[in-house]
Amino acid sequence: MKQLAVISGKGGTGKTTITAALAALAGNVVIADCDVDAPNLALLVRSNLRESYDYSGSKISVIDKDKCVQCDTCVEFCRFQAIIRYEVDPLACEGCGVCYHVCPAGAVMRTDDQSGNWYVSDTSYGPMVHARLQPGRGNSGKLVAVVRERARVIAEDNYSLVIIDGPPGIGCPVISTITGITGALVVTEPTLSGIHDLKRILEVCRHFAVPARVCINKCDLSETNTKEIMKWLAANEVAATVGIPQDKDVIDATVHGVPIVEWSSGDAVHAVRRLWKQLQEWLENLSGGS
């Protein structure tokens, strides 16, 4: 069983669009949407919700005003400025529990913080595990780990591939997305910002020993930058896949909430089909991820 994560570093390069297209081409896969902050895959992949679970990432502190003697000990020791006028701000609370331990009046309680939900849905291409962290909350990395683990369990013995839609950035939810996968497809764009961010996400992949290949989306936006990316990749021994050209059909498909491979058969779709073949061969030759 192999696990392929689609990541980017820079936001908006086309991860979700490409993940949906790959899932449609693969058929019979397990899909995982690990962008738990702002999950979008279900908008492109028709799904029926099957199971729903509460997620509690950490405990959160709550002050009992009847017991509180307003001694300010909790404020003194809280390093996250989360206690204001003897009330805990749930968006600032780190969940460390120091206030609970230091309070001389026993006025602080720690409760499970239900900060999100995760789901299993059925799609035309296979089961999908996805989640939604409540806006503003932390511990997204842990929720990603929950999604990853359920996807792995569903896939084990029944499916040969898990396709993972990753979040943007390089922080903890991305790290949680890529740990233990077979390989990462890094989607970039030929802009100076895209190049800058590509180098950082590849450094993260290297740090965690995750094999990576790079797909340049909208490759005809700038021939100069595409050439520069290819040159840099060659010098750093990272392989590129086929590039995907700009194509109005992609925008139309996205606006209509349909995977691009089911909308048209233009230049971009043609390239994505070639991309899928390349990825299949690549994954076959890689170990790890099961």
Place this chain on the structure above:
Amino acid sequence: MILSVASGKGGTGKTTVGAGLALVLAQRMGIRFIDADVEEPDAHILLQPQITGTSAVTVPVPEIDKSRCTGCGRCADICAFGAITQGLKDVWLLPALCHGCGGCSILCPEQAIGEVYRTVGHVDRGYAVNIEFAHGRLNPGEAQVTPVIKTVKQEICGTMSAIIDSPPGTSCAMVEAIRGSDMCLLVTEPTPLGINDLALAWEVTAQLGIKMQVVINRCDLSDQAELYCEQRQVPVIARLPYDQQLATAYARGASPLINRFWQHKFELLAQAVWGDRV
């Protein structure tokens, strides 16, 4: 005025909008620009600041004095993040998981735990014409983003207006970036993905009590965002059309003020946000 620019969905044009505003304001007043997208900071590409200084962002991690440690494991019990594990006779640290709460150090009965500092990123400071610039850079491989965001936001001081470029998403990093701002521009695109994430980002600004205005970027691709905002009475402060020339300029890292049309668009936006102060 402290203005943050966020989105929910990545790639909608946050940095372009923030940088365009900064450049148009800088034509008549001093402005501070804080790039708080510390995982992938890009605004320096468009603003071209001269960097004049760098400082490390450090976080405290525990250091155990083995001569005093009795291996009681109280620290491991207290730690909410799994950064300390109890062994047979001692305790092990996993610094990457530490959130720097200080609990272990404060509560160790033998006072055997001190703290040392570990570098997780950097803040670079600099300037472009009339723009005081700072961005945070998380070290690739580090998980914790918020300490770097908090540190770069400390550059906001005095009476100078500031624009904060937020990271994408709606979780704690975005919260940390926009917290304390007077107004937040949410940049969206008229696709189901853009609108879905706009709704989530709106929830965060509302929870933080920050006044919010929407910028619909690539507004001519569809009317979905316009209809959404109308139905939910979400205030729209600007509508920016798709422009292949602007996309190409962005690709080569050029300022978004590529012609009179875009100069005027950003002037109108600056006036809408800053009013008579501009």
